[in-house]
Amino acid sequence: MSGALRSERFRAEREEDWRALDRLLKKIETRSVRGLTDDELLALPVLYRSAMSALASARATSLDLALTRYLESLCSRAYYFVYGVRARPLERLTDFLSRQLPAQIRSMWRETLLSAALFTIGAVIAYILVMGDPDWFYSFMGRQLSDGRDPSATAEFLRNTLYDGGKDDGLGALASFLFTHNAQIALWSFALGFALCLPTAFLITSNGCMLGAFLAVFVSKGLGFEVGGWLAIHGVTEIFAIILAGAAGFRIGWRVGFPGAVSRLDAMVAAGRRGAIVMGGVVLMLACAGLLEGFGRQLIKNDLARYGVAAATAIFWGVYFYFPRRQALRGG
Amino acid sequence: MADKTKTPKVPAGLKRTLITPEGVDLGVELAPLTARFGALVLDMTLLLVGLFVFQLLINLVFWATSEKQPPELVTIIWFLVSFIARNSWFIFWEMRPAAATPGKRIMKIRVAMRNGGSLTADAVFARNVTRELEMFLPLSALAGGAAAASGSLGGWMALAMVVWTFVFSLIPLFNRDKLRAGDLIAGTWVVMAPRETLQPDLARDAGHGGLVFTQAQIDAYGVMELQVLEDVLRRMDRQVVKDVAARIREKIGWITGADETDAVFLKAYYAALRERLEKRLLFGHRRKDKHDISGLK
Numbered sequence: 001m002s003g004a005l006r007s008e009r010f011r012a013e014r015e016e017d018w019r020a021l022d023r024l025l026k027k028i029e030t031r032s033v034r035g036l037t038d039d040e041l042l043a044l045p046v047l048y049r050s051a052m053s054a055l056a057s058a059r060a061t062s063l064d065l066a067l068t069r070y071l072e073s074l075c076s077r078a079y080y081f082v083y084g085v086r087a088r089p090l091e092r093l094t095d096f097l098s099r100q101l102p103a104q105i106r107s108m109w110r111e112t113l114l115s116a117a118l119f120t121i122g123a124v125i126a127y128i129l130v131m132g133d134p135d136w137f138y139s140f141m142g143r144q145l146s147d148g149r150d151p152s153a154t155a156e157f158l159r160n161t162l163y164d165g166g167k168d169d170g171l172g173a174l175a176s177f178l179f180t181h182n183a184q185i186a187l188w189s190f191a192l193g194f195a196l197c198l199p200t201a202f203l204i205t206s207n208g209c210m211l212g213a214f215l216a217v218f219v220s221k222g223l224g225f226e227v228g229g230w231l232a233i234h235g236v237t238e239i240f241a242i243i244l245a246g247a248a249g250f251r252i253g254w255r256v257g258f259p260g261a262v263s264r265l266d267a268m269v270a271a272g273r274r275g276a277i278v279m280g281g282v283v284l285m286l287a288c289a290g291l292l293e294g295f296g297r298q299l300i301k302n303d304l305a306r307y308g309v310a311a312a313t314a315i316f317w318g319v320y321f322y323f324p325r326r327q328a329l330r331g332g
Numbered sequence: 333m334a335d336k337t338k339t340p341k342v343p344a345g346l347k348r349t350l351i352t353p354e355g356v357d358l359g360v361e362l363a364p365l366t367a368r369f370g371a372l373v374l375d376m377t378l379l380l381v382g383l384f385v386f387q388l389l390i391n392l393v394f395w396a397t398s399e400k401q402p403p404e405l406v407t408i409i410w411f412l413v414s415f416i417a418r419n420s421w422f423i424f425w426e427m428r429p430a431a432a433t434p435g436k437r438i439m440k441i442r443v444a445m446r447n448g449g450s451l452t453a454d455a456v457f458a459r460n461v462t463r464e465l466e467m468f469l470p471l472s473a474l475a476g477g478a479a480a481a482s483g484s485l486g487g488w489m490a491l492a493m494v495v496w497t498f499v500f501s502l503i504p505l506f507n508r509d510k511l512r513a514g515d516l517i518a519g520t521w522v523v524m525a526p527r528e529t530l531q532p533d534l535a536r537d538a539g540h541g542g543l544v545f546t547q548a549q550i551d552a553y554g555v556m557e558l559q560v561l562e563d564v565l566r567r568m569d570r571q572v573v574k575d576v577a578a579r580i581r582e583k584i585g586w587i588t589g590a591d592e593t594d595a596v597f598l599k600a601y602y603a604a605l606r607e608r609l610e611k612r613l614l615f616g617h618r619r620k621d622k623h624d625i626s627g628l629k
Binding site for chain 1: 336353354356359414416417419430431444448449450451453460461500516517526528533534535536549558559562563566603606607609610613614615
């Protein structure tokens with residue numbers, strides 16, 4: 001018998017395979033799967049399985065700690081790849097946009113209606129209250145947010161704020177501030193939903209109130225038509241996004257309250273996973289709204305054109321989310 | 333009772349079992365929060381540097397065309413572009429085969445599914461969309477967002493929200509698996525992904541160096557001591573080698589030969605001890621340490 005230990009021979013017989021697997025993994029990790037040739041791709045599962053069985057025997061028969069550690073790390077790396085992410089990011093993105101997002105949003109139509117109803121109720125109530133007594137305005141809107149556009153402002157000042165975007169950067173900054181503000185409202189509506197929908201309902205309604213109060217100020221100065229265009233050009237997208245975020249929040253809250261057959265936590269996690277998809281869409285919509293607000297509104301000063309853009313966005317989102325598709329029929 | 337799906341028993345440390353379909357336990361180790369925080373800081377630094385370079389390029393374009401840069405462009409870049417950049421950064425990198433952002437790679441950690449299954453793109457997406465809630469929201473709530481919220485929502489509500497947003501981001505501190513809210517929703521966790529290199533077999537180049545040990549001398553130690561010895565031999569710190577060699581010589585009553593160095597002695601003893609212990613392992617007995625005397629004659 002030679003002087004070599006059994007575990008030494010064990011290693012010597014397989015070492016070449018391990019190194020080959022190591023090289024393949026390094027290639028995948030630094031570049032991507034497409035960096036592999038067909039032969040390498042075929043060799044990979046074979047090498048993976050032999051490394052796995054080597055790890056099992058090494059644990060049982062070898063006392064070389066460094067070897068076991070090496071095999072553990074090698075096998076983990078191979079494992080994560082062999083059972084790893086399937087789709088490529090780009091494919092994944094198209095699938096998300098073309099199929100998943102609309103499907104999830106459609107599946108939340110009840111929550112969306114509830115959310116939209118609360119928003120509208122808030123807006124209508126605030127509108128009526130502020131039209132009746134302008135002092136109500138201050139209970140709905142903070143001063144920073146309205147930036148001087150309150151009942152005490154002159155019609156002339158208000159008109160200027162609608163068309164005079166670029167000159168002083170006040171409105172430009174306000175636009176991006178509103179973007180972040182509304183994005184926060186949207187995210188909070190989603191995040192707070194789990195508390196049995198109550199914070200979400202509050203946020204959505206109060207956001208509706210702000211809109212109602214804001215509109216009332218302009219309408220009372222005879223600028224109703226103009227402010228409509230100013231708001232709708234991005235507002236259609238933005239408000240729709242907020243309503244959807246509220247819907248996702250309501251879904252979570254509802255599942256926490258009424259989990260059905262599964263445990264409360266599992267129900268929440270499942271709703272959260274669907275909600276996260278909707279929130280992906282919401283984030284996208286908010287970004288679109290931000291662009292429309294930042295560029296579209298600065299460039300388009302004509303009221304009718306603004307309404308035109310608003311109508312176009314409304315039709316776009318409506319068709320994109322709710323137009324029935326073949327997958328939906330098959331899935332149902 | 334039966335349908336309460338509580339995880340049966342989770343160890344308190346960072347080690348978790350992960351049984352592959354081949355039936356081997358890969359023994360994943362969760363990434364400590366410090367490593368994850370470090371990775372986050374690295375990623376954010378890279379993103380910020382990227383944004384600054386982007387801003388510089390924009391400035392350069394305006395300077396070259398000698399136009400005046402509209403001030404709102406700066407805000408748009410910093411709100412919109414950073415928003416898009418930070419969201420796509422994490423998703424893009426974690427969907428790649430290494431499932432780790434550059435920061436995570438440097439810290440040698442990666443994202444994996446808790447159930448050991450394949451990391452789906454949905455999961456990556458879900459865990460990163462919630463990042464906005466856990467991280468950027470509390471940050472923006474602190475950096476002036478609080479003032480805005482107090483304007484529209486009232487001070488108490490704003491305070492409650494700031495507190496709440498931080499509760500959200502502190503979740504990893506309060507569960508055993510160190511899950512963020514995003515991990516919780518997506519079914520993922522973050523694990524160590526060490527890249528070990530294959531080191532030379534110590535028993536191979538040792539031979540026995542001409543040294544012969546008696547059975548009793550070899551039986552002085554168990555597996556634990558063997559692996560400590562392995563560690564010592566791989567590090568080759570001169571002082572430690574000297575001390576350990578002296579300890580072993582004393583314990584087994586070894587008389588040092590004329591031209592026998594500490595390293596040669598230790599390597600020879602390591603090879604002999606491993607041979608003995610592995611042989612016993614084959615017969616089904618794993619001698620834990622020197623105190624384990626079961627099965628010895």
